Amino acid sequence: MKLNSHNDSPAPASWNPSQLQPAHILVMEFLTPFKLTREDLAKGTGLDIWTVNGIVMGKIAVSPEIGSKLDSFFGLDSGFWLKLQQEYDDALRLCAHPLPAR
Template identity: 30%
Template sequence: MSFTNTGQMTRRPTHPGEMLREDFMPEYGLSISALARAIGVSRQSINDLVRERRAVSPSIALRLARLFGNSPEFWLNAQRTVDLWEVARSVEKEINRIQPLDVA
């Protein structure tokens, strides 16, 4: 038997930049500059990402996946979860006014 998850997360999901800052970079001994060099992007791009001022793009997701040996979907799904949570919070009243349709 399976159950549908109908509860809404009340805390903000973990931003991929936080994952980089707290988990990946310390584990691999990477600084912002070293990570930027390793994946071929600017230091500013990585700095903005780890400070959660920038979203993970498909290009960055591919680069991070190659470097850390995981998948681009890992990074993009983490970003998508944060994006959906933030938008859901900002338009909650508007969404709640929409009446679901019944099948004819």
């Protein structure tokens, strides 16, 4: 996430933290373009379908175990999904408690 150097608030002003939500990235950047279903993801990762549904719906956060399975399934660098979750969590905290202007 890029911060505005003037006051450390997210830029641009219309920015929405949901753009960083792992569920959004998973669906828009991985499942949809590769025409994968939730069932495909569950089978490929070894996660149960309830967990996959929870992740896709944004109700289950990416844990280290889930992140590792997603990284392996998609052939991504270790820690990709966990870092994405951490960045999303940080963005939510920043939106809830913006830093004071300098």
